[in-house]
Amino acid sequence: MLRVLIAEDEDIIRKGLIYTTDWIGMGCVVVAEAANGQEGLLKILEHKPDVVIADICMPFMDGIEMIKEASRSVKFKSILLTSYAEFEYARRAIAAKVSEYLLKPVDEEKLAVLMKRLEEEITSSRQLDYVMEQAESEAGIMNLEYYMQLDLSENKYVSRAIEEIKTGYGDKLSVESISDKLGVSASYLSRKFKEVTGQTFLDFLNKYRISQAIVLLNTGQYRIGEVSDATGFTDYKHFCAVFKKYTLKSPSKFMKGV
Known part of the structure; x- marks a missing residue:
């Protein structure tokens, strides 16, 4: 099963993703969560997940910087959560080697398709x-x-x-x-x-x-x-x-x- 880490500063969005998504049905398990980029970086280094799902705007360290920094030590696929207002900014994050972007609120069907593709790549x-x-x-x-x-x-x-x-x-x-x-x-x-x-x-x-x-x-x-x-x-x-x-x-x- 793919090991997933979710970094999102909004509790309702983070908890919603963790507890209402059929991760088992996607062949995944959430191994850790983080409420900010700094915490997310430490959790990535500790748990070494296969996939990191991260919000762009988070306290202490944004999602793009967190992914770039963590990628120096851990090999993983990354998905950025973004709103329509942030989407153009998200597209400029190519240097962070982000695998994909998902618009909020997350569509579970699109997430399932994406996780399947990432599983094949991994x-x-x-x-x-x-x-x-x-x-x-x-x-x-x-x-x-x-x-x-x-x-x-x-x-x-x-x-x-x-x-x-x-x-x-x-x-x-x-x-x-x-x-x-x-x-x-x-x-x-x-x-x-x-x-x-x-x-x-x-x-x-x-x-x-x-x-x-x-x-x-x-x-x-x-x-x-x-x-x-x-x-x-x-x-x-x-x-x-x-x-x-x-x-x-x-x-x-x-x-x-x-």
């Missing part, structure tokens, strides 16, 4: 984290964003190769095809890639493809064969073997949650 994120943990234990973690931020003057070929993986993982990629495109030898690119990332080009490519495969499988909209093709694995059996290497499960068991 589940997908957790599974991706698990895959990366497995990758770390097997062959070193792949942190794509870290490698994309490398000094281009010293690692421009590796950075461009990673960009090719990021944008073309669904196509037929090889160190040879990318080295030709970059105007360097395949052996040089392979060597530099291993020096910079600590991984071979193929291992890095496969890890990224599997991470994208998980995103597609979690939508429930595609068959395993379709996901295999979409992520650049032309051979179904090879896809299943690589998938199991990094997740310790076959794609079918992964989809069943076994």
Whole structure:
């Protein structure tokens, strides 16, 4: 179940959300409440909720600042409660990485739809984290964003190769095809890639493809064969073997949650 924290300074609104909403029916449980932003920050750090629902205007610390500060230590999804008068202000809170906005008074049907979507996003994120943990234990973690931020003057070929993986993982990629495109030898690119990332080009490519495969499988909209093709694995059996290497499960068991 998703763990929810509600931060709202108006008692009637906060208590109404907590006690009149069918949280159990949404697959959620309220683990804490707060009457101001400062209290909310402390409660987030203590309870580490999956979802934080917060009013914008609260004493001591507003909802946006509370979310920004708490996000430095705790990973969670956030929903801002807002009125029509505050809505434009709320939309400018993108820097706080707010997941969604709900207008007051809260429509329970809209809240249920939103919580369902957040649950899917959280589940997908957790599974991706698990895959990366497995990758770390097997062959070193792949942190794509870290490698994309490398000094281009010293690692421009590796950075461009990673960009090719990021944008073309669904196509037929090889160190040879990318080295030709970059105007360097395949052996040089392979060597530099291993020096910079600590991984071979193929291992890095496969890890990224599997991470994208998980995103597609979690939508429930595609068959395993379709996901295999979409992520650049032309051979179904090879896809299943690589998938199991990094997740310790076959794609079918992964989809069943076994």
